[in-house]
Amino acid sequence: MxxxxxxxxxxxxxHHEASHxxxxxxxxxxxxxxxxxxxxxxxxxxRPIDSALWTGLVVMAFAVVxxxxxxxxxxxxxxxxxxxxxVLALIFTIVLVVITLTGSLWVMHHLNTNxxxxxxxxxxxxxx
Numbered sequence: 001m002x003x004x005x006x007x008x009x010x011x012x013x014x015h016h017e018a019s020h021x022x023x024x025x026x027x028x029x030x031x032x033x034x035x036x037x038x039x040x041x042x043x044x045x046x047r048p049i050d051s052a053l054w055t056g057l058v059v060m061a062f063a064v065v066x067x068x069x070x071x072x073x074x075x076x077x078x079x080x081x082x083x084x085x086x087v088l089a090l091i092f093t094i095v096l097v098v099i100t101l102t103g104s105l106w107v108m109h110h111l112n113t114n115x116x117x118x119x120x121x122x123x124x125x126x127x128x
Contacts, residue, residue, distance in 0.1 A: 029073025036066040
């Protein structure tokens with residue numbers, strides 16, 4: 001081992017350039033995040049897709065892609081096995097995303113079903 005190598009790795013922390021993001025990586029992640037936010041926003045505002053169900057599915061697909069972009073570019077998660085925590089964090093993230101998306105859809109569906117506005121002429125009946 002040369003003197004430069006021992007000076008670089010002599011602190012015992014074993015810094016790896018691949019595990020830390022570069023400025024270019026952060027900018028790429030930011031640009032992708034902005035694009036992956038702007039497209040669903042435009043889909044909801046302009047309504048080019050007639051079906052609300054398909055619009056919701058497309059928006060959720062963009063959300064999943066954006067989560068992957070965040071995991072790769074900002075959390076620096078990759079397929080290398082630097083430790084088992086990366087795989088566990090990926091599994092945990094997937095479970096949370098599934099719970100969040102399913103719960104959000106369930107809540108929105110029930111709000112839409114149970115909180116419909118009254119039609120003109122309908123009267124609220126109070127039961128004492």
